[in-house]
Amino acid sequence: MLHSKEGTIRIGVAFDVPPPWGPELTRARAESGDPQAATIPAHVTLLGPTEIDPDQLSAVEEHLAAVAADHHAFELLLRGTGTFRPISEVVFVAIASGISECELLAREISAIDALTVPRAYPYHPHVTVAQDVPPDALDRIFEQLATFEARFPVGGFTLFTHTGELRSANARWHPQRDYELPEP
Numbered sequence: 001m002l003h004s005k006e007g008t009i010r011i012g013v014a015f016d017v018p019p020p021w022g023p024e025l026t027r028a029r030a031e032s033g034d035p036q037a038a039t040i041p042a043h044v045t046l047l048g049p050t051e052i053d054p055d056q057l058s059a060v061e062e063h064l065a066a067v068a069a070d071h072h073a074f075e076l077l078l079r080g081t082g083t084f085r086p087i088s089e090v091v092f093v094a095i096a097s098g099i100s101e102c103e104l105l106a107r108e109i110s111a112i113d114a115l116t117v118p119r120a121y122p123y124h125p126h127v128t129v130a131q132d133v134p135p136d137a138l139d140r141i142f143e144q145l146a147t148f149e150a151r152f153p154v155g156g157f158t159l160f161t162h163t164g165e166l167r168s169a170n171a172r173w174h175p176q177r178d179y180e181l182p183e184p
């Protein structure tokens with residue numbers, strides 16, 4: 001869905017890839033010609049764009065706080081590239097370690113009625129580095145980042161709200177609230 005339904009708000013949940021790797025991946029995304037690089041920093045999505053009624057926001061925030069309290073901080077290892085082609089014109093940096101933690105968080109985050117909606121694709125944690133760009137640009141970034149590697153701690157996630165149309169120049173994700181994952 002590209003437009004928010006009237007009377008709803010669009011939310012998402014993610015954690016950013018920290019410096020110096022996040023800015024490096026965002027720069028590579030911009031160099032691929034992906035216009036979303038200008039407004040969306042490198043991140044791992046835990047809940048993709050989801051429409052909710054505004055009166056559900058406080059319940060969602062409470063739910064996210066409970067999910068965060070039930071999980072621990074973990075280490076994430078990004079290594080190499082992957083693609084969803086031919087299903088979707090996307091190249092991504094792969095998660096080599098920390099996949100299970102991302103999957104568990106994503107499953108529990110979406111386990112509230114307000115967030116239980118049909119998804120076009122099964123959840124696969126990754127960092128998008130090119131989307132909906134010409135095939136040669138996808139091939140180029142796939143090769144360019146094939147040896148990319150980064151290891152960093154994930155100490156929390158963020159609830160975002162969205163304004164504008166998805167994938168448009170006026171689209172913006174706004175951080176609403178951070179949720180800390182306790183140390184193990």
